[in-house]
Amino acid sequence: MTYKITEMATHDIRFPTSLELDGSDAMNPDPDYSAAYVVLKTDDGFEGHGFAFTIGRGNDIQTKAITALEPYVLGRDVEDLGALYKEMVYDSQLRWLGPEKGVMHMAISAVVNALWDLKAKRAGKPLWLLLAEMTPEQIVDLIDFRYLSDALTPEQALEILKNQDGTKQERIKTLKAQGYPAYTTSPGWLGYDDDKLRRLCKEALDQGFQQIKLKVGADLQDDIRRFATAREVCGPDFPIAIDANQRWDVDSAISWVNALRQFTPHWVEEPTSPDDVLGHAAIAEGIRPIPVATGEHVQNRIVFKQLLQAGAISYLQLDSARVGGVNENIAILLLAARFGIPVCPHAGGVGLCELVQHLSMFDYVAVSGTMDGRVIEYVDHLHEHFVDPVVIDNGRYMAPAAPGFSAEMRPESIAAHLYPNGEVWRNG
Amino acid sequence: MTYKITEMATHDIRFPTSLELDGSDAMNPDPDYSAAYVVLKTDDGFEGHGFAFTIGRGNDIQTKAITALEPYVLGRDVEDLGALYKEMVYDSQLRWLGPEKGVMHMAISAVVNALWDLKAKRAGKPLWLLLAEMTPEQIVDLIDFRYLSDALTPEQALEILKNQDGTKQERIKTLKAQGYPAYTTSPGWLGYDDDKLRRLCKEALDQGFQQIKLKVGADLQDDIRRFATAREVCGPDFPIAIDANQRWDVDSAISWVNALRQFTPHWVEEPTSPDDVLGHAAIAEGIRPIPVATGEHVQNRIVFKQLLQAGAISYLQLDSARVGGVNENIAILLLAARFGIPVCPHAGGVGLCELVQHLSMFDYVAVSGTMDGRVIEYVDHLHEHFVDPVVIDNGRYMAPAAPGFSAEMRPESIAAHLYPNGEVWRNG
Numbered sequence: 096m097t098y099k100i101t102e103m104a105t106h107d108i109r110f111p112t113s114l115e116l117d118g119s120d121a122m123n124p125d126p127d128y129s130a131a132y133v134v135l136k137t138d139d140g141f142e143g144h145g146f147a148f149t150i151g152r153g154n155d156i157q158t159k160a161i162t163a164l165e166p167y168v169l170g171r172d173v174e175d176l177g178a179l180y181k182e183m184v185y186d187s188q189l190r191w192l193g194p195e196k197g198v199m200h201m202a203i204s205a206v207v208n209a210l211w212d213l214k215a216k217r218a219g220k221p222l223w224l225l226l227a228e229m230t231p232e233q234i235v236d237l238i239d240f241r242y243l244s245d246a247l248t249p250e251q252a253l254e255i256l257k258n259q260d261g262t263k264q265e266r267i268k269t270l271k272a273q274g275y276p277a278y279t280t281s282p283g284w285l286g287y288d289d290d291k292l293r294r295l296c297k298e299a300l301d302q303g304f305q306q307i308k309l310k311v312g313a314d315l316q317d318d319i320r321r322f323a324t325a326r327e328v329c330g331p332d333f334p335i336a337i338d339a340n341q342r343w344d345v346d347s348a349i350s351w352v353n354a355l356r357q358f359t360p361h362w363v364e365e366p367t368s369p370d371d372v373l374g375h376a377a378i379a380e381g382i383r384p385i386p387v388a389t390g391e392h393v394q395n396r397i398v399f400k401q402l403l404q405a406g407a408i409s410y411l412q413l414d415s416a417r418v419g420g421v422n423e424n425i426a427i428l429l430l431a432a433r434f435g436i437p438v439c440p441h442a443g444g445v446g447l448c449e450l451v452q453h454l455s456m457f458d459y460v461a462v463s464g465t466m467d468g469r470v471i472e473y474v475d476h477l478h479e480h481f482v483d484p485v486v487i488d489n490g491r492y493m494a495p496a497a498p499g500f501s502a503e504m505r506p507e508s509i510a511a512h513l514y515p516n517g518e519v520w521r522n523g
Numbered sequence: 524m525t526y527k528i529t530e531m532a533t534h535d536i537r538f539p540t541s542l543e544l545d546g547s548d549a550m551n552p553d554p555d556y557s558a559a560y561v562v563l564k565t566d567d568g569f570e571g572h573g574f575a576f577t578i579g580r581g582n583d584i585q586t587k588a589i590t591a592l593e594p595y596v597l598g599r600d601v602e603d604l605g606a607l608y609k610e611m612v613y614d615s616q617l618r619w620l621g622p623e624k625g626v627m628h629m630a631i632s633a634v635v636n637a638l639w640d641l642k643a644k645r646a647g648k649p650l651w652l653l654l655a656e657m658t659p660e661q662i663v664d665l666i667d668f669r670y671l672s673d674a675l676t677p678e679q680a681l682e683i684l685k686n687q688d689g690t691k692q693e694r695i696k697t698l699k700a701q702g703y704p705a706y707t708t709s710p711g712w713l714g715y716d717d718d719k720l721r722r723l724c725k726e727a728l729d730q731g732f733q734q735i736k737l738k739v740g741a742d743l744q745d746d747i748r749r750f751a752t753a754r755e756v757c758g759p760d761f762p763i764a765i766d767a768n769q770r771w772d773v774d775s776a777i778s779w780v781n782a783l784r785q786f787t788p789h790w791v792e793e794p795t796s797p798d799d800v801l802g803h804a805a806i807a808e809g810i811r812p813i814p815v816a817t818g819e820h821v822q823n824r825i826v827f828k829q830l831l832q833a834g835a836i837s838y839l840q841l842d843s844a845r846v847g848g849v850n851e852n853i854a855i856l857l858l859a860a861r862f863g864i865p866v867c868p869h870a871g872g873v874g875l876c877e878l879v880q881h882l883s884m885f886d887y888v889a890v891s892g893t894m895d896g897r898v899i900e901y902v903d904h905l906h907e908h909f910v911d912p913v914v915i916d917n918g919r920y921m922a923p924a925a926p927g928f929s930a931e932m933r934p935e936s937i938a939a940h941l942y943p944n945g946e947v948w949r950n951g
Contacts, residue, residue: 123615152616153591153627160584160626187551188580194769194820196798197625198588199581242796245773245805341622345673368670370624370825372800373832377673392622397798404801 098217100168102136107158108504109151109514110445110477111523119286121312121342126150128445128477129514131157131202132504133209135168143213144503147201148416148444154514160202163189173210177237180207180422184239196394200419207420208450212500221495223270223456226421227263231256234461238426239396239419246400252429259464266460274491275455276466277473278306278336280443282325285310289324296328303490306334306361306470312342315354322358334361341365341392345374349381362388362410369393375407388412391441395419396426403434412472414441415450421500424454428462438463443474448485449501452492480508525600526645530564531593535586536932537579537942538873538905547714549740549770554578556873556905557942559585559630560932561637563596571641572931575629576844576872582942588630591617601638605665608635608850612667624822628847635848636878640928649923651698651884654849655691659684662889666854667824674828680857687892694888702919703883704894705901706734706764708871710753713738717752724756731918734762734789734898740770743782750786762789769793769820773802777809790816790838797821803835816840819869823847824854831862840900842869843878849928852882856890866891871902876913877929880920908936 113125130146131154147157167183183203184195192199215222226234235252279302282295299307309325311318318337325335337360343351348366363385367374369392379387390412393399402408411431413424431438440455442448448471455471463469471492478484482503486493495501511517541553558574559582575585595611611631612623620627643650654662663680707730710723720737727735737753739746746765753763765788771779776794791813795802797820807815818840821827830836839859841852859866868883870876876899883899891897899920906912910931914921923929939945 123619126616126619150616150619152614153588153620156584156588156591156626157620159587160581163581163584186580188554188578191551191554191578192581192585192626192629194797196822198584198620198627199625201620242772242799242802244775245802344670347672368825369622370823371670371829373829374670374673374825394624395798397796397802401799401801 097172098137098139098141099170099172100135101138101170103162103165103169104134104136105158105161106132106134106509107154107514108132108509108512109154109520110512111519112476113151119284120310120338120340121285122340123150129154130445130504131161131205132509133161133205135209135213137213141213141216142503143209143211143216145205145207145209145212145500146416146446146502147205148447157198157201160198161205164202164206168206168210176207176210176214177422179210180237180419181239183207184419195397195419200395201417204416204418204420207422208416208500208502211421212502216499219498221453221497222421222500223453223460223495224267226425226453226457227267227460231260234425237422238429239422240426242397243400243426243430246404247426247430247433251433255429255432256461259461262464263460266464270456270459270494274488274493275452275459276305276470277487277490277492278308278334278470279304279473279475280308280338281475282307283309283338285313289321292321293324293328296325300329300333304473305490306336308336308338308364308472310340311337311355312339312351315351318355322355326358336361336364336388338364339366341368343367345377348378352382352385356385360385362386364388364412365392370398372398372401372405372407375402376405379407379409386410388439390414392417396423396430399427400430403430403436408436410439411436412439412441413451413454415447415454421454428454428458432462437468439470440472442472443476445477446481446502446504448473448478449481449483452485452495453500456494480504526565526567526569527598527600528563528596529566529598531590531597532562532564533586533589534560534937535582535942536560536937536940537582537948538940539947540904541579547712548738548766548768549713550768551578557582558873558932559589559633560937561589561633563637563641565641569641569644570931571637571639571644573633573635573637573640573928574844574874574930575633576875585626585629588626589633592630592634596634596638604635604638604642605850607638608665608847609667611635612847623825623847628823629845632844632846632848635850636844636928636930639849640930644927647926649881649925650849650928651881651888651923652695654853654881654885655695655888659688662853665850666857667850668854670825671828671854671858674832675854675858675861679861683857683860684889687889690892691888694892698884698887698922702916702921703880703887704733704898705915705918705920706736706762706898707732707901707903708736708766709903710735711737711766713741717749720749721752721756724753728757728761732901733918734764736764736766736792736900738768739765739783740767740779743779746783750783754786764789764792764816766792767794769796771795773805776806780810780813784813788813790814792816792840793820798826800826800829800833800835803830804833807835807837814838816867818842820845824851824858827855828858831858831864836864838867839864840867840869841879841882843875843882849882856882856886860890865896867898868900870900871904873905874909874930874932876901876906877909877911880913880923881928884922908932
């Protein structure tokens with residue numbers, strides 16, 4: 096059944112989250128969670144939705160970058176998403192703006208993810224299941240192995256996938272029955288006072304989450320007090336991760352984390368610049384055995400490759416909408432599997448939980464074959480704006496059943512939050 | 524004398540260079556050299572000009588990103604360029620689009636460089652001299668040391684600068700008399716046939732250049748033939764560098780370069796992804812003693828720091844308009860000095876020669892104190908569009924004497940090349 100993409104529309108959508116200090120951390124005091132949003136429409140009535148996530152200013156630049164990719168999709172019948180992904184990445188003129196990083200790469204992510212949303216809707220399946228049911232060969236064809244071959248070849252990727260291929264149906268059943276474990280960051284934002292922290296920790300336990308995370312890095316004495324409070328509420332053995340959002344240099348990361356060692360952090364997230372592979376390796380060495388985690392700002396598979404090669408991270412936190420979309424994230428899942436490192440994705444913001452659950456579930460079924468030591472981040476903000484929002488039950492993401500990538504925002508939410516002329520912004 | 528910046532104008536300027544195959548290489552077959560251009564005007568009649576360099580498509584995105592920085596300069600009397608640079612880098616919302624990489628960081632570069640152009644014009648001095656005459660303490664205050672302290676502290680930077688401080692006047696005299704050595708890439712573009720290569724090699728020798736560079740990486744047999752041709756024209760001892768423009772994976776870089784070993788490459792430039800610090804280190808090990816060079820696509824000081832820490836490069840090729848402008852480039856010059864690695868800047872495109880000469884001359888006077896083993900890239904394209912174009916004499920960049928950063932394009936060139944409505948584009 097052939098079709099053509101006949102329209103590509105983009106929207107600058109922003110939520111005034113800074114008013115509530117939701118999402119406040121040591122580097123991002125006042126984010127307005129935003130989506131540079133793209134809708135692809137076909138001549139037979141389907142739509143694919145996707146977006147890049149930003150935190151406010153600059154969402155207009157991000158939206159404009161997405162429109163630059165219109166020639167790659169308009170008028171086309173997109174079946175081979177491996178080929179199209181590479182076409183966009185290797186547009187030699189646009190590539191100069193990265194390459195494969197920042198605004199232009201996030202724009203590719205939005206379009207690639209919208210194409211996958213479209214493909215899954217046409218197939219009548221949730222994306223995680225569509226991907227999981229592809230053959231190992233089809234999955235390998237989605238990947239750009241350039242710059243990876245010193246760590247992962249197509250043959251090695253195929254071997255990883257084939258190892259899981261025979262037992263996929265069991266895991267699909269398990270997922271549908273039990274979902275995938277989640278952890279919550281909601282208690283830990285820096286802008287919250289201690290009473291709110293205490294109350295939210297208790298709620299997290301009551302809701303069945305298997306881990307929480309605290310933002311740290313602005314003031315050590317505050318961090319000690321807040322970590323002690325959380326530890327007191329959650330008990331001595333409950334996993335509590337900490338997240339510095341890139342605040343530190345190498346030496347200060349080591350001393351700061353060691354000053355929190357008594358509270359046994361489950362991991363230390365983004366201790367320094369996401370670009371600093373060797374810095375992360377030095378920090379990992381300096382705070383051993385406390386594990387290092389990073390990924391939400393890691394620009395592409397090449398930096399992830401090095402973080403793994405250098406032994407710099409114990410948890411890999413991919414993001415659904417920063418690297419080049421589903422295709423590059425599959426490469427990253429395979430890299431992690433090759434190095435035996437669990438993937439615990441970044442989520443939150445707006446819509447990132449909706450997207451990333453599909454990637455972790457695909458990972459479980461087809462790549463790693465396990466949920467051991469793995470959790471998906473969960474933040475309970477802004478889900479009401481989505482047509483097919485995540486469902487959390489007893490601290491677990493339930494497997495999405497609706498066709499698509501869960502990326503579609505409600506039309507009334509889009510209209511109300513258009514920047515600067517939607518009613519939310521016009522009125523205040 | 525106080526003043527205010529009263530206007531910030533941006534222009535999308537593009538040159539149809541793809542028509543001539545100027546600038547063609549293994550990854551960029553048909554660039555249209557472009558500038559996302561910014562003009563700052565003050566209430567007392569001065570102008571500061573700056574730009575981000577791109578190669579065509581996407582120059583509109585880059586231009587839009589520059590306009591997002593308008594609130595940082597409009598209405599302000601900008602004296603402290605260290606503070607303003609950091610303000611822009613740490614805009615927490617815009618930072619999400621990088622951080623410190625790609626479109627948003629190049630936008631900061633354009634604005635920072637325009638502010639330096641303005642400052643130098645107001646001081647009545649060429650930028651290299653303005654910088655060279657600052658005290659070591661003033662120079663250190665321009666730098667953001669975040670994420671650098673494991674390799675370069677403010678104290679170490681100060682020591683490097685103080686070591687050169689007493690003898691600066693001698694080197695200023697030398698520069699004014701003799702200029703700074705250049706090499707030319709003009710013979711080596713992949714789109715040129717062998718006769719043109721031969722003719723341009725001979726011209727390069729006749730013009731007194733001290734090195735040439737060949738583009739490689741598309742076809743090994745072509746590279747062998749072209750390198751042999753260039754070696755034959757230039758003689759056995761003349762430095763000939765090669766440049767793969769990121770074409771290879773690690774293993775193919777090693778085998779390809781080793782297949783060219785007989786022609787004794789002076790350096791191998793951009794053998795692989797600019798993001799791959801560990802890959803560059805592995806290549807350096809695999810082709811020893813052939814030196815590795817990179818930098819034109821290196822996104823920021825943090826990646827340069829790691830390239831130096833890992834021993835991955837023997838030449839550091841900073842670019843004047845990709846990292847965060849003059850301020851971040853001073854940090855990079857100091858990092859290179861700390862590791863004893865010569866800086867041989869990337870130039871070419873449109874206006875990059877005009878800008879980067881100031882940085883190398885400042886390096887010579889105030890940081891490294893030497894020109895030994897150092898050359899600035901030169902490409903003889905598009906200089907006629909600048910008010911104060913580079914002057915090359917017997918293969919050397921002559922020290923600019925006019926006030927400013929040599930960044931200002933002629934008004935009639937700007938008008939003619941505006942995209943898409945300037946006459947060059949309107950007429951097809």
